Amino acid sequence: MSLLTAPKPVIAVVGVGAVGGYYGAKLIRAGHDVHLLLRADYEAVRRDGLNVRSDVEEGFHLPSGELRVYSDPADAPKADLVLVCLKATGNAAYEPLVGPLLKDDSTILTIQNGLGNEDQLADLFGADRVTGGMAFVCIHRTGPGLIHHIDHGFLKIGEHVPAGGSPPGATPRVERAAELFRSAGVRCDVLDDLRRGRWEKLLWNIPFNGLGAALDLATDRLIGSADGVALLTAIMREVAAVAAADGVPLPPELIDRQITHTATMGAYRSSMQLDRQAGRPLEVEAILGEPVRRAQKLGVPVPATEALYRMVRLMDPAGAAAGQ
């Protein structure tokens, strides 16, 4: 049985923070066969279950009796679909956390921030089983198993495109994964080219997460002055140039459109700004480091983005803790 043939595929969720908790809970509520892999929050979730509070849709609680939770992936069943929802700072744990869940025909779907997650999973487990996606959702983990959903929530998923490869388009297994989410009330678009989705999201994530973390400024302060807009635009233009060199030319008007859209978000603090404020490690390599290295590999100069990358590393609580 596989994701394509199983009437009720076995779904494992690795990393039950905000994203893994939110989508995992929705799949469970819809009656799917979901197995949650937790580390720090294992005891609390096993005791108290999962709770989703939402500002824009009905909240719900899943008591522990309705959950299958594991602290050791060896105790969980092999999965048809492994949803990887770790913070990208935890990717060093891919092998011990994901490996034991895999059988020959398992599909991995990473829903993480930034660039390079699919490549790392492909290196470890084979490119042919890797798919990826982006969550467009405003969401926070307010405590173990406590998820505060603020807005949005749709997914875009697609097949991993190895370096130098061509996008295979919408495959049956990605369509099937999308169906699972849709059956749980989650809008899920299937991308013909995952790279396009990644770069479109990076176009926003690099400046807003980067500047949010470096300067500790929310989105309203960044778009609220001519200086902020000039700064955002300069960085976004560099990102768009890398995307184009990477085979994904973005429409030029996307920069203005993303800035205009951000104005509707109020004083939104990006995830990396929140991580900085909470003293947590920053997803700086996935969101900024990998794109800068991709630019270098492609010979595209990104001086402002590279400066921002260095600044965020200087402000990274993980770096400071390591005495860098």
Added chain:
Amino acid sequence: MSLLTAPKPVIAVVGVGAVGGYYGAKLIRAGHDVHLLLRADYEAVRRDGLNVRSDVEEGFHLPSGELRVYSDPADAPKADLVLVCLKATGNAAYEPLVGPLLKDDSTILTIQNGLGNEDQLADLFGADRVTGGMAFVCIHRTGPGLIHHIDHGFLKIGEHVPAGGSPPGATPRVERAAELFRSAGVRCDVLDDLRRGRWEKLLWNIPFNGLGAALDLATDRLIGSADGVALLTAIMREVAAVAAADGVPLPPELIDRQITHTATMGAYRSSMQLDRQAGRPLEVEAILGEPVRRAQKLGVPVPATEALYRMVRLMDPAGAAAGQ
């Protein structure tokens, strides 16, 4: 009588903060004819005098009876030498503060941070009377008339070089001004080309003041990691390229030398970082804005420096107060 012919030239000090207070007090102690122009600190200094505390040389106090202080420049005598020691954020007051002190042969010597101060003074009062200099001193104003001298203190001064002009070398009036400082125990070098001195200092000031203010990091944090050194070096290379296009090629090893020298300064907080911490307006236009505009005029790309300029403006308490 002029700066060159007067046995005891009339010296006016405009702006008695850290720099104006320190050099003004030294000149007064050496018996020179010094007139201090103050605004906010006028009453306090008229009552309590000037006090210089130093970590590296003997401190001293000048009681009010030994000072000539003015809140209105119309009350002060016309000066042979006008030392301008305002914060560059106060340059809008050049005309009302400096104008009334001038006679036909007055010499203006601006000892302020950044680029463009001489040009602004030249526009107002004529290029032929403007000279300028840099203070290499670690110094703070801890209260009205209270100066805390931490280290160093020498000056480099020279003739203003208008845009497109050639440096006239060491002129008698600049030599004479240097003598006055030397007679007060202040090392003072005369520059053949003031622009070289300005750009050498900007090579340090732009990255260290800029990053100090944008990120609220002291020098030890900036030079203490490979990321910080890479970031500083990228910005300094851009600054050196502008200096070269402006007619002042700097020796390539100066970048490493300045970074190495900064390591001897410990956890030094630049003036702009201190201003940020105190909620004071930042000298962002003199230190970053003017150099960026000079680069644009000269057609030299400075993307990292321009990004830093925008970031510092975003963090400027003056900008935030104005609701930018």
